Amino acid sequence: MAEFMAQGKNPEVLFWVGCAGSFDDRAKKITKAFARLLNNAGVEFAVLGTEEGCTGDPAKRAGNEFLFQMQAMMNIQVLNGYEIKKIVTTCPHCFNTIKNEYPELGGTYEVMHHTQFLKSLLKEGRLTVEGGKFKGKRITFHDPCYLGRANNEYEAPRELLQKLEVELIEMKRCKTRGLCCGAGGAQMFKEPEKGDKDINVERTEEALETKPEIIAAGCPFCNTMMTDGVKSKEKEDSIEVMDVAEMIANAKDL
């Protein structure tokens, strides 16, 4: 972003990579796939790079409002400093926090989840999505809580999957009644409380009932949880967990 600023240019959109997308090896693949799609569609985008910091979502959901607001204020100063208007992110948690919780703290931007952004590129004709290798594959989509229930977006990822000409099979609990993967509310960073079962295993079992070849996700944390679940069921050789963006990039051989 600093380079754009130095050249006196404004990017079309800022790609908010997020912590998982920056550091987690699995999530980095999603980041790269999405970046390739942006390049492919000719979108001039920037990233904050080392100037990006955690949005504060896990801190807030863990009850640490102080830390959340510190992170929020620092990010807002950077974003406002660069006069950012539009943000796209591959993480529903970053998406929700920046979109809903930053405005009151002085940071108002147009914020889109990457599936929404890809859908709009598709509509504008800048991006083409074809089935290719995914045509006819059995795929189930796991709704991320922070995209679905939290922000009422159930259709964008599904429309993209339809464009891939996959056979989309819904799990019993989907959309408004979708079951959480178990990572939200800072659970990602702690051991679960005592119980009969881990939530990600419960959700994976439900996904496996649809006999999918691929479990599609739209969140790096869901992706981790579902991948772990698939591993715990020893199905990692036959079932892949993929982000919708990865699937599209893959279909385009990017």
Next chain:
Amino acid sequence: MQYIPNILFLVALILGVGYFTRNIRKVIRNIKLGQEVDSSDHKGQRWNNVVRIALGQSKMVVRPIAGFLHFIVYVGFIIINIEVLEIIIDGLFGTHRIFSSMGSLYGFLIGSFEILAVLVFVSVIVFWIRRNVQRLKRFMSPEMKGWPKNDGNFILYFEMVLMTLFLVMNATDVPFQDMNSGNVVSKHIAGWFNGTSEGTLHMIERIAWWLHFLGILIFLNYLYFSKHLHIILAFPNVYHGSVKPKGQFKNLESVTNEVKLMMDPNADPFAAPPEGAETPAKFGASDVMDLSRVQLLNAYTCTECGRCTSECPANQTGKKLSPRKIMMDTRDRLQEVSANIDKNGSFEPDGKQLLDDYITREELWACTTCNACVQACPVSIDPLSIIMDMRQYLVMEQSAAPSELNVTMTNIENNAAPWPFNQMDRANWINES
């Protein structure tokens, strides 16, 4: 002497409505123990929610069987109130079926009440079977043992008895049966009384009429002690419910002020608080008084249907957390505080609080903030907001987060990521292929 029934009726009415009013005032007083909330925004959307969610029952039908049966009981409840109005006028003025002068319209009304009464009776039986024979999982949770279970059944018995009395009262009413208009159901019941003398019939009719009326008054007063207050509070509760995206959690203003001060290079770090400044607010909630008025209204509105708990991922995987229990605990503690105020004039600390004495930390930390409970509630109750407020208290007032979360938070503070990675490595992915 002839006015004795009228006087008795008036006395019963005054006692019944009076005691109910007294308890409702108590509910209002207790709700006002909570923190003030401003719900004056989005008026259009709020009314829209009341019409759609509360009046229209839009979220009840997500579960079609329960939704349909509930709809019958709900419509029955609303419509049969017209009959109650007639009973009150008759009782006060000694008239008999004052509305019958409406002629065929009256027949139509009473006829539809009778059909509804039968439908309500059948629905209530099905509800009873679901709770006691089929034993649906959501009615069998640990928090449903004892009083909550009995309470649920008592309400069903009440409704069965009231509907029966209504039909018997119509069946034994000789002039009404002679009118032969609107007695669609009761004429069949009247057959059972063939051979009974008119005097006895009249007596049965009077007894049924009086019991029906007294039953309604008792039921009205039972509401305050039961989970059944939702028949009134669902409406204001939906109105005051959130109109924001579910993912938007509130930002604490008290924290914003502190953080702004901290980040202001011109702030004087040694400045004393200005004269007369309010003492800083407590962060988060450890007792009912720290919660908002909407959250306390939520607690009184909850009818313990358990849809929240049955959708909760933590509960489904055997964790202790049950969103319904969060609401029940909040109400139980609020009632305890209420009794304390009644006894002492104002609240005397009793060494107890909502946290630990009612809601354990294990429950609070099991939540994934997925909003399934909020989505599931047919009357816009938000158990998640209470969980979040209590987490805030644990973390910001007590520094009592689970140790792994403390590590996460330290990481965020030091290197702006929940993991111990170097901030300078954030953009490394760009050059990795």
